[in-house]
Amino acid sequence: MDPHSPLRERLIDVGVDLVLTEGTAALGLREIARRAGVSHGAPRRHFPTHHSLLSAIARRGFTDLGARFAAATAHASSPREQVRALGCAYVGYALEHRGMFELMFRHDLLDSEGQENTGAEAAGEEGAGQQPPRLRESTIPLFQLLVGLVSRCRTDGDPEVTAAALWANLHGVAQLWAWGSLPLILGDAAEPRIGVERLVDAALDAHLGADRA
DSSP: OOTTOHHHHHHHHHHHHHHHHHOGGGOOHHHHHHHHTSOTTGGGGTOSSHHHHHHHHHHHHHHHHHHHHHHHHTTOOSHHHHHHHHHHHHHHHHHHOHHHHHHHTOHHHHTOTTTTTTTHHHHTOTTTTOSOOOGGGGGHHHHHHHHHHHHHHOOSSOHHHHHHHHHHHHHHHHHHHHTTHHHHHHTOTTOHHHHHHHHHHHHHHHHHOOOOO
16 A cells, blocks of 8 residues: 555545535545546555545645645734734635535544554555554644744733634634625625635634734
């Protein structure tokens, strides 16, 4: 089980394309195999379960989101502006890639213990133990980035708790906007960028205190 196999990467590439263009409902194992041009049993050589393949696809989403965070915060001059850029990038990604965002935070994928290592380790195959960490662990670097910025914005309280509350707030904005509830209430359906920025600013005021700059 080679974690860098061309077939493994092709299966993930096909899955990423499917979820971005057609949503999570299209991510059947047979459909991914068909579009990758392999037999329906071929994915089992690299992904012992359907969940392990979905987790690998979702991990690409976290990689993409991390790159967007880096680009969004690169030109922000203060920690608060970086948090604002990060928040807008997070909600923007969720609205732009709804299928991937849904997959990234699927409870059954985040909560599956050892799902990446069943198979090679159990069978004693070459390459066992070389699988990536579980999907849940892909959230840690992004959260630590937020915690670091929050700790520079305010010195009182627990930065991890504050960052967690802010993350929950931003995630709620993303979900409620995608469902149409927030545009209906705020009347910002025609200008989603402005509406999202207003909500991100309000979230920062609520969790970091009002901007005194």
